[in-house]
Amino acid sequence: MVHPVTQPTAEGRPDRPLVHPLTQPTAEGRPARPVVHPVHQLLEHAVWDALTEVRDPEIPTVSLVDLGIVHRVEVTADRISVELLPTFTGCPALDVIRTDVEERLSRLGVAVDVTFTNAAPWTSDRITSAGRAQLQSAGFAPPDPDVLQVGGRVACPYCGSRRTMMENAFGPTLCRSIWYCTACRQPFEQFKAI
Amino acid sequence: MTVGAPVTPAIAPEAASLRPEVCEALAGLLLTLADDEFVIGFADSEWTGIAPFLEEDVAMSSLAQDELGHARAFYGLLAEVVGEDPDVLAYDRPPEAFRHCGLLDHPRGDWAFTMARRYLYDTADSVRLEALAASTYGPLAELVAKVRREETYHLLHVDAWLRRLAGTAGEPRNRLLAALEALAPDATSVFTPLPGEGALVSAGILPEPMAELRGRWLRALALTFAALDLPMPRSASDPRGRETHSDAFRWLWGEFTSVRRLDPEAVW
Numbered sequence: 220m221v222h223p224v225t226q227p228t229a230e231g232r233p234d235r236p237l238v239h240p241l242t243q244p245t246a247e248g249r250p251a252r253p254v255v256h257p258v259h260q261l262l263e264h265a266v267w268d269a270l271t272e273v274r275d276p277e278i279p280t281v282s283l284v285d286l287g288i289v290h291r292v293e294v295t296a297d298r299i300s301v302e303l304l305p306t307f308t309g310c311p312a313l314d315v316i317r318t319d320v321e322e323r324l325s326r327l328g329v330a331v332d333v334t335f336t337n338a339a340p341w342t343s344d345r346i347t348s349a350g351r352a353q354l355q356s357a358g359f360a361p362p363d364p365d366v367l368q369v370g371g372r373v374a375c376p377y378c379g380s381r382r383t384m385m386e387n388a389f390g391p392t393l394c395r396s397i398w399y400c401t402a403c404r405q406p407f408e409q410f411k412a413i
Numbered sequence: 414m415t416v417g418a419p420v421t422p423a424i425a426p427e428a429a430s431l432r433p434e435v436c437e438a439l440a441g442l443l444l445t446l447a448d449d450e451f452v453i454g455f456a457d458s459e460w461t462g463i464a465p466f467l468e469e470d471v472a473m474s475s476l477a478q479d480e481l482g483h484a485r486a487f488y489g490l491l492a493e494v495v496g497e498d499p500d501v502l503a504y505d506r507p508p509e510a511f512r513h514c515g516l517l518d519h520p521r522g523d524w525a526f527t528m529a530r531r532y533l534y535d536t537a538d539s540v541r542l543e544a545l546a547a548s549t550y551g552p553l554a555e556l557v558a559k560v561r562r563e564e565t566y567h568l569l570h571v572d573a574w575l576r577r578l579a580g581t582a583g584e585p586r587n588r589l590l591a592a593l594e595a596l597a598p599d600a601t602s603v604f605t606p607l608p609g610e611g612a613l614v615s616a617g618i619l620p621e622p623m624a625e626l627r628g629r630w631l632r633a634l635a636l637t638f639a640a641l642d643l644p645m646p647r648s649a650s651d652p653r654g655r656e657t658h659s660d661a662f663r664w665l666w667g668e669f670t671s672v673r674r675l676d677p678e679a680v681w
Contacts, residue, residue: 307563308479308482308485308559308563309478309480309481309482337486337552337555337556338555340555340558340559340562342562386468388472388566389468389471389474389475389476389566389570390471390475392475393475397468397471411566413562413563
């Protein structure tokens with residue numbers, strides 16, 4: 220029986236204790252009463268804490284947790300398994316992200332296994348409110364699903380003005396578009412809504 | 414594909430449970446998806462540095478990177494069906510073993526040619542992906558759900574270019590018309606019936622036969638082309654499908670395998 224999928228809260232992590240992975244149905248088909256193992260719970264929180272320290276390789280102000288790419292964390296006595304969601308299938312930073320996560324979690328002293336999965340598609344609304352603020356602090360406009368509609372305007376991450384224009388729906392990476400602010404006259408990039 | 418020593422992946426459990434003829438047909442389907450994306454991705458990446466203007470250079474490079482990423486993912490799925498290293502699948506086959514569609518088996522051409530081809534390919538691919546989103550082969554349905562989201566930007570872009578070229582009298586429209594004429598015989602090749610397709614349809618891995626998807630695509634294309642006063646592609650009497658490879662493709666193959674062939678044993 221696999222660990223229940225952990226849906227991120229607004230803060231990017233589950234806010235209640237997680238049940239032990241080994242919940243087997245009884246002979247009648249009802250799930251057995253979940254057992255919470257305190258040791259696993261502690262390790263699981265340590266894993267989430269460690270994950271918040273791993274940053275997007277290109278935007279060091281943004282943590283992977285706040286980017287919303289952590290799909291599942293499963294902890295047993297001798298293994299940590301983490302499943303990540305690729306932001307964009309062709310993103311060349313995926314291998315770097317995976318090895319960064321492996322390296323950070325290996326410091327917890329347990330065998331680590333990090334994989335990418337398509338079990339759920341990453342969508343830009345998985346970026347937490349903290350993640351959106353982290354993007355802005357680095358000069359990126361957070362994603363806006365309405366931006367491609369006529370009249371959609373994005374706020375400049377530098378001066379806040381909405382007198383902005385899209386220069387290119389495509390940018391230097393798969394995840395970003397190029398914009399220009401006519402108020403403060405600076406170019407900036409926006410995370411694409413997907 | 415990860416950097417490091419060659420890896421022979423384990424067979425996916427979903428593939429291991431399939432009857433051999435279904436498994437073989439599935440491998441064939443995945444190969445067409447991977448080869449299509451790889452060939453268009455690589456071919457369109459040729460515009461990097463020489464596109465008509467800077468924004469388009471960035472756009473084409475981004476689109477090409479997306480396609481190459483999709484190709485990598487499809488080769489990865491294929492690798493888990495046939496138990497072979499995805500790099501071997503992508504780079505170690507001779508040109509004759511590629512199964513990309515005839516539409517993509519042309520030299521790059523001029524800008525109108527590239528945009529026309531991309532329009533025909535991306536819209537056809539979107540019909541194919543829409544059907545595969547309901548595939549009973551889980552790993553494929555999951556990947557397709559992801560890929561479709563990313564293709565949204567491709568479709569917006571090629572649609573904008575088609576309208577721009579079609580709606581500008583003189584050289585732009587004339588070049589577009591010439592491109593569509595040259596591409597017409599191969600236009601429906603994305604929907605070439607697959608070997609063993611019947612087994613895939615029965616298993617629900619390919620929810621609808623290619624012939625039905627082709628019809629759906631042509632009906633949608635007819636609406637757009639009528640509005641832009643563009644001629645619909647005439648079917649070829651002897652369509653090339655997926656098994657004829659031009660000198661242009663052989664040249665492209667030489668390019669994209671050139672680094673690999675320098676030292677096939679190298680660990681990158």
